[in-house]
Amino acid sequence: MCVRRYAPAHDSFKEEDMRAALYIDCGSIKAEDIPYIYEEIRKTDDLVISKMFGVEMKDIAEIAERLRIQNNMHCGDDQTSALVALAVEVMADAVGEDVQKIYIATGDLAVLPLLDKLKLMRTNVVVIGPCGADRVLIDNSEKYTYLEIINGGECTAEIPSADEIAGRIYSVSSYYNGMGEDVKLEQVYKSLIRRYPDFDVRNYGYTHLSTFVKKNVSGVQVVNDDCGGSYIKIVDDRKNIDDFAYEYVAGRGYTIEDMAELIDALREKFPGFAMENYGYHTDYGFILSFSRFQIWENKGIKMKKSFKLSSRSDEETEES
Known part of the structure; x- marks a missing residue:
């Protein structure tokens, strides 16, 4: 039986919808962004818990009521107490069996200790926050999604270039190719997220990872199996090389x-x-695989004499 694992909305990979919980830091998240956050999560997961934390949440409460969203509201005397309440609720829900994935909407560095604890617990966590968040928060997240991207805007954060991402994709594909396998697109995606927590094809103007690969990664092709699974196949370019x-x-x-x-x-x-x-795994072995080359002085390359003569004869023929 084939199980389709690829959710094309924004290149997340999963076997089934996860039961998710959302915790919103209203001190760093704007009220108008909340509907986009809910829509983003509901594309791939079943949102079973939603809690909001802040000092003054009148505008946010009105939006929640208008959208008929059931929320647990937690107010604090200041931002610090609100974030403490958020951390307590996250930890309480994380140890239970009702939640498989946690979303934290924030741009505040104060959540770093919470994120560290959740990593130790091997909890599946996604942080949703603004492009202007401190890079320390982004790099210490398991996965970070930009608010501006999910509400249809452009990413203004400092992100790796498309060429750097393409190089990483080729490197992962090469690793699996060396073992005689074509790498699953899902495995490539997971590798990118481990290296770049804020990776999202939408940051580069795409909606599918497969399209990004086709447009930006040379020397490979995307292939599909009968079950709808997508793989990256290295193209043999040895003759051109x-x-x-x-x-x-x-x-x-x-x-x-x-x-x-x-x-x-x-x-x-x-x-x-x-x-x-x-x-090949060494420069030496690879150079010896060229029929026209020989090793010179243990580290250089010389064209074999017979091939040098052949090349010169060809040049003279062309000139005449």
């Missing part, structure tokens, strides 16, 4: 002093290039 390498060395007088120069040139020419894709 060979042709480029031979031309590169010939253009430098058929000799280069350090094989690392050629490896760097290949990486620049072919984004995401990795020797492991071709079964």
Whole structure:
């Protein structure tokens, strides 16, 4: 039996809807953003608990009533006491069996100790907050989603470039390719989130991870199985690599002093290039796989004499 695991709304991966709890820090979240937060969660999960914390929550209470959202309201004398109440409620609900996933809507660094504790408990936690939040909060979140993105705006935070993300995707795909496997798109997504907690294809103007891969990652293709699962397959580009390498060395007088120069040139020419894709784990072994090359002075490369003569004959023929 096939189970479709890919939820295309914003590239989250799951086997089934999770029972989720939402805790809103009304001291750092605007009232008008709350409907978008609820809509974001309900795309993928079943929201069973919703609690809001703040000092003055009149506007937020009115929105909750208008949307017919059932909430537990917790007011405090100041922001600190409100966040303490939030932390107490989160911990109480996290140890129970009714909640499988926790969402915390905040932009306040004061929740860092709470996040650290939840990590130790291996609790599935998503922080939803503004683009202007301190980077420390973002980097210490298991997953961080930008408010501006879920309400249809643009990401103004400092995020990794599309090229950096593409390189990471190729690297993960290469690792699995070296083991003789095509990597699942779900595995790539999880790897990206571990490295970049705020990764979201919507940050780059896409709605599907597969589309991002097709548009930004060279040397791979996205394939689907009969169950609707998506995989990334490394494209064998060895012939183009060979042709480029031979031309590169010939253009430098058929000799280069350090094989690392050629490896760097290949990486620049072919984004995401990795020797492991071709079964090699050392520069030395990879260079020896070229039929026209020989190792020179233990670290350089020379074109074999017969191939140098052949190349010159070809050039003379073209000139005549």
